[in-house]
Amino acid sequence: MDSLFLLLLLFSFVSADHDAFIGVNVGTGLSDMPNPTQVVALLKAQQIRNVRLYDSDRAMLLALANTGIHVTVSVPNDQLLGIGQSNATAANWVFHNILAHVPATNITSISVGSEILTALPNAAPILVSELKFIHSALVASNLDSQIKVSTAHSSSIILDSFPPSQAFFNRSWDPVMVPLLSFLQSTDSYLMLNVYPYYDYMRSNNVIPLDYALFRPLNPNKEAVDSNTLLHYTNVFDAVVDAAYFAMSYLNFTNIPIIVTESGWPSKGDSSEPDATIDNANTYNSNLIRHVLNNTGTPKHPGVAVSTYIYELYNEDSIPGSLSEKNWGLFDANGVPIYILLLTGSGNVLADDTTNQTYCVVRDTADLKMVQAALDWACGPGKVDCSPLLQGKPCYEPNGVAAHATYAFDTYYHQMAFTEGSCDFNGVATVTTTDPSHGTCVFPGSRGRNNTFINGTVLAPSSNSTTSKCSSRYLNRADNLLKLVMAGIALCCAMLL
Ligand SMILES: *[C@@H]1O[C@H](CO)[C@@H](O)[C@H](O)[C@H]1NC(C)=O
Ligand SMILES: *[C@@H]1O[C@H](CO)[C@@H](O)[C@H](O)[C@H]1NC(C)=O
Ligand SMILES: *[C@@H]1O[C@H](CO)[C@@H](O)[C@H](O)[C@H]1NC(C)=O
Ligand SMILES: *[C@@H]1O[C@H](CO)[C@@H](O)[C@H](O)[C@H]1NC(C)=O
Ligand SMILES: *[C@@H]1O[C@H](CO)[C@@H](O)[C@H](O)[C@H]1NC(C)=O
Ligand SMILES: *[C@@H]1O[C@H](CO)[C@@H](O)[C@H](O)[C@H]1NC(C)=O
Ligand SMILES: *[C@@H]1O[C@H](CO)[C@@H](O)[C@H](O)[C@H]1NC(C)=O
Ligand SMILES: *[C@@H]1O[C@H](CO)[C@@H](O)[C@H](O)[C@H]1NC(C)=O
Ligand SMILES: *[C@@H]1O[C@H](CO)[C@@H](O)[C@H](O)[C@H]1NC(C)=O
Numbered sequence: 001m002d003s004l005f006l007l008l009l010l011f012s013f014v015s016a017d018h019d020a021f022i023g024v025n026v027g028t029g030l031s032d033m034p035n036p037t038q039v040v041a042l043l044k045a046q047q048i049r050n051v052r053l054y055d056s057d058r059a060m061l062l063a064l065a066n067t068g069i070h071v072t073v074s075v076p077n078d079q080l081l082g083i084g085q086s087n088a089t090a091a092n093w094v095f096h097n098i099l100a101h102v103p104a105t106n107i108t109s110i111s112v113g114s115e116i117l118t119a120l121p122n123a124a125p126i127l128v129s130e131l132k133f134i135h136s137a138l139v140a141s142n143l144d145s146q147i148k149v150s151t152a153h154s155s156s157i158i159l160d161s162f163p164p165s166q167a168f169f170n171r172s173w174d175p176v177m178v179p180l181l182s183f184l185q186s187t188d189s190y191l192m193l194n195v196y197p198y199y200d201y202m203r204s205n206n207v208i209p210l211d212y213a214l215f216r217p218l219n220p221n222k223e224a225v226d227s228n229t230l231l232h233y234t235n236v237f238d239a240v241v242d243a244a245y246f247a248m249s250y251l252n253f254t255n256i257p258i259i260v261t262e263s264g265w266p267s268k269g270d271s272s273e274p275d276a277t278i279d280n281a282n283t284y285n286s287n288l289i290r291h292v293l294n295n296t297g298t299p300k301h302p303g304v305a306v307s308t309y310i311y312e313l314y315n316e317d318s319i320p321g322s323l324s325e326k327n328w329g330l331f332d333a334n335g336v337p338i339y340i341l342l343l344t345g346s347g348n349v350l351a352d353d354t355t356n357q358t359y360c361v362v363r364d365t366a367d368l369k370m371v372q373a374a375l376d377w378a379c380g381p382g383k384v385d386c387s388p389l390l391q392g393k394p395c396y397e398p399n400g401v402a403a404h405a406t407y408a409f410d411t412y413y414h415q416m417a418f419t420e421g422s423c424d425f426n427g428v429a430t431v432t433t434t435d436p437s438h439g440t441c442v443f444p445g446s447r448g449r450n451n452t453f454i455n456g457t458v459l460a461p462s463s464n465s466t467t468s469k470c471s472s473r474y475l476n477r478a479d480n481l482l483k484l485v486m487a488g489i490a491l492c493c494a495m496l497l
Helices: 002-011 036-045 058-063 077-083 087-099 121-140 171-186 197-203 236-250 278-293 368-379 401-415 482-496
Strands: 022-026 050-053 070-075 106-114 148-154 191-194 258-263 308-310 359-362 429-432
Touching: 022 278, 036 058, 050 308, 070 077, 070 087, 077 087, 077 106, 077 121, 087 121, 106 121, 121 148, 121 171, 148 258, 191 236, 197 236, 236 258, 278 308, 359 401, 368 401, 401 429
Parallel strands: 022 050, 022 308, 050 070, 070 106, 106 148, 148 191, 191 258, 258 308
Antiparallel strands: 359 429
């Protein structure tokens, strides 16, 4: 009883009475920025219901009216000093930028400045009073319960962030953080935090494993354990969010929820950023979205929503800095996805979850021996009907391990209905959106006109196809792997018996 009571106490923290959402940041650093109507059309098509703007652009807020989309507007850093001078300047800003748009535009929060403590420390002394001025103006219009006021922080203000239980905010900022947290607590607002496992990983000099940053499954003995709390951390994101909870409780604030205002992964980088790849960006964002929408919470507060805005909607070619800076987007300026998120089973936010339009192919860099072994497995125990790879059949040419394996992998991936892990094959396979079909060889899932195989039924293993399934003629190499092949065939035939 006692320990149950303790547990209840522990988890009675921020109530989990609402579901976490996924939103998207709408940056405007594009040389050919789509107009607000086009932006909103993309948001609607992708079923994105939460956005964060970096300003309070009038045309954008008008375009968002009557869409049902929830909007976080921002006071840009360069307007902070002007707006934050007094109740009057803040009230004036609220009048023109908020009152002018609600309720048609559903503004749910105001993010006052971005990473002020680290990016614009000169403005730090007025930060809390500015939040209070803006809040006062909202109170005066009876909008304070609907619109929350906060300010987005860089996670770099959290020091000693691992183990999370020992984390604390840089003490230099106590004079700002203590009144800020007090304000957030008394107004039922939340801590806004930017969480970038990409940078944590990059700066860690390989101390942080890539898999840990990308939410990929870790070998249990590689999981990070907080020795004080014995909580297990399976990803950097959770560890950073928990570090923020602990840093707040270190200052005696234990009931302020967290919203992650920015998180993401770049899909392209220069030679010093080898992990800024499409694959990694897709893996990170897909896993992040699934993690958030699942209401998984963190080890410290399981089930407590940590809503998150992806950084960000568009690739921004006019952002200065390294190549990766320009490549955090989910879409290009035309609204074409940079990559197709893998969101099976996580609901319908981001409708570019066209998982059904993906294919499983051999990785360019894969070791061919491993590819051959995986091919053997797919055509054997994996129960893929590899008869189209036989000599004289449509997918025999080009007659090579990689081409044949791609066909087998893709068939398996579709047979398994795209489930997680069904396009891996010990790391030699990867998901693509490019249809690998060629000539008369039509791949499962192909949307081509030649859709013989499109609905998969043709390729589903048939109990009548014993002969071709257990034939080894599609195997183009009969070398030292023969044993493995034979083992696979034996298994395959045993299963058919
Ligand atoms: C700002 O306005 C609020 C509410 O009207 C008031 O309580 C507060 O004292 C004012 N602050 C200043 C600095 O005038
Ligand atoms: C704005 O969003 C909130 C939260 O979903 C909802 O309760 C409210 O009705 C919305 N307001 C309008 C005007 O759509
Ligand atoms: C803490 O913040 C101060 C003031 O910005 C800064 O000078 C110092 O480097 C920070 N400490 C660490 C460890 O980041
Ligand atoms: C937090 O609360 C404890 C117990 O009331 C107190 O001893 C401590 O000084 C407080 N810490 C801060 C930073 O206020
Ligand atoms: C979803 O949440 C459950 C528990 O609530 C957890 O076991 C599972 O691992 C979570 N899945 C993801 C993808 O986070
Ligand atoms: C994707 O395929 C699954 C199962 O084959 C189906 O239930 C789902 O409706 C498809 N989704 C789309 C967007 O076609
Ligand atoms: C598929 O394409 C090939 C040539 O491209 C053609 O000969 C064949 O008839 C097509 N099959 C179907 C079902 O359209
Ligand atoms: C599969 O394809 C066949 C032949 O084109 C068609 O008759 C059947 O309706 C399709 N099944 C589904 C589920 O699309
Ligand atoms: C297996 O073959 C028999 C005889 O040709 C046929 O009647 C039956 O429908 C086939 N079964 C399947 C699953 O294709």
